[in-house]
Amino acid sequence: MDPGPAEEGVAPAISPLKPGEKFHLFVSYSSMDAVWTHGLISRLEADLPGLRICLHERDFTPGRNVLENMAECIQQSQKVLLVLSQDFVQSRWCLLEADLSLFGYCLERKPVIPVLLRPCQIPLHLSHLTYLEATDSRFHLKVQHLLCQPNHRLTRALPARHPTPSLYSGKTLLTLNCINRDSLPSWKVGSFSTLGVPDPLKEVLEDPEVYRHAVGILNGVQSPRSCLRYLGCRVPLGVFLIILSLGMLLLPVMLGVQRNPPAERFLLIAVTVFFCPLLVALGVNSLCWFRRFSRKKMRELELRVGEANVLLAPHSLLMGCDTMNKLHFVYVLLGDCRQVFLQAPQGEALFREALLRFSSSYTCCVAHAHFPACEDTQGAPGHLELGLCFCQFVSLQLMKHEGLGVNPV
Structure with missing residues (x-):
């Protein structure tokens, strides 16, 4: 994919759009990487006059399904560039992976240029492609070279789409x-x-029925409805119970237990000894509710x-x-x-x-x-x-x- 020495001295030229094509490049990226991606697009458009790039916020049809918009724009583009990061894998790629039948047909007929912006887990369907690293000193030259390559030449240079991954136990x-x-x-x-x-x-x-049934078993696990699930509820309750228990320790002093008859003195001490540890236990349990809940739910x-x-x-x-x-x-x-x-x-x-x-x-x-x-x-x-x-x-x-x-x- 590297530009040859002879080609570096020649001004790059974008291939003309064919019938049915509206864009030279479709760019897909996470919103978290928008600043870097917009900077890359601005530089490419400045260095390659006539370059038409499809951006979802600018070129998607309002009111249409996101997946349908993506499939149509990919089909109308010469090439596809994916800005890979962990945010992209967890958000944007999930949209693509949600319906392979919708976008897979388009991607199999378009050269895909993966750009690794930050280290991440490369999606399975891109792991066979050689990606460009954004930190490479010749990154912009390589991107321009790929954009100026005709599709038929670039496609032959890329590995076959969706190779069968080797399976092994474990x-x-x-x-x-x-x-x-x-x-x-x-x-x-x-x-x-x-x-x-x-x-x-x-x-x-x-x-799909086996998968649906298996995952459906997990979806049947219920979340708690207790008010203690809220941190703002269990912390004040736990602190209040612990303070109340400490206050009960001072109750005999405040009531002057020494001046009371022996029967009342015994009853007051017995109530204090019983309720004080109980309130402490309830307070600690309130504060530790989430830990106990997590263990129970994990089991x-x-x-x-x-x-x-x-x-x-x-x-x-x-x-x-x-x-x-x-x-x-x-x-x-x-x-x-x-x-x-x-x-x-x-x-x-x-x-x-x-x-x-x-x-x-x-x-x-x-x-x-x-x-x-x-x-x-x-x-x-x-x-x-x-x-x-x-x-x-x-x-x-x-x-x-x-x-x-x-x-x-």
């Missing part, structure tokens, strides 16, 4: 954020879209994820959650691990129970490539090339929690 396929994650209150359990199977999962899961979510994994496991797919608003999907071959369970009495029931209780935490270990250390399994053959396989992980968990009523594998 591969992380997708990290899925919940809907409106950025504006979600900390106490609210996230909801996940069930409109369709995300594209990174389609290679192993083609049935509930892990069990719901286990139910979903019973549906996904036949497709060699597992999901896991380590927060209330994010899911990890991994591709794991479970056939050999299942055979280990089947060697025990009621093996099928044991395998299902293991999926229900341990599959979520195992998926998170695979997704983060971090497994608990265990000397007992180092000499035992596993079914995962790197890290513990599922049956080894379950055996380790059972040894750590003896007395659960299930024999180790």
Whole structure:
């Protein structure tokens, strides 16, 4: 993609627009990167006279669906430039990925120029392309060179679109954020879209009903309705109860307990001894409500994820959650691990129970490539090339929690 030495001394010229084309370039970017992107566009338009660039805020048709506008403008443009950053991946790319059938047809016929503005997780469908780095000293020359290249020459220089990614047991396929994650209150359990199977999962899961049912199980987890979910409610309540308990310690002094008859003195001291620790406990519980709620909801979510994994496991797919608003999907071959369970009495029931209780935490270990250390399994053959396989992980968990009523594998 670098401009050749002979070409650097020649004034670049933009290819003329063909019938049906309105723009030389469609630029997609996050609103967080608007200042940098507008600066790039201004420089390109100054250096390349006649360059026509499509911007969504300027050229989208008012009143139309955003996805339809994007698909139409991409189709009417010669090339597509994507300004990659983590904000772009989490916002703009999500719009594109929401309906691959709508924009995929257009992108497959247009040269895509990815520009890495800041380090981020490159989307799967762009990982095969060589991106330009915004910090490169020759960045602007490279962009101009690509814009002046005819499409047929540029397309031959790019790798084939959407190559089949290599699958291996233990591969992380997708990290899925919940809907409106950025504006979600900390106490609210996230909801996940069930409109369709995300594209990174389609290679192993083609049935949308299985995905919809599995994710729907998680969406059934209810958020709390207690007033303690609000920080402005539980903090004043907790502080008030603790201050009230301290005030009760001074109650005998204020009432002159020494001058009271022995029966009244005993009753007053007994009431103080009983209610003072009670009010302290209630105050501390109010202040620590969110921590207890998070632990309780995470346990509930892990069990719901286990139910979903019973549906996904036949497709060699597992999901896991380590927060209330994010899911990890991994591709794991479970056939050999299942055979280990089947060697025990009621093996099928044991395998299902293991999926229900341990599959979520195992998926998170695979997704983060971090497994608990265990000397007992180092000499035992596993079914995962790197890290513990599922049956080894379950055996380790059972040894750590003896007395659960299930024999180790």
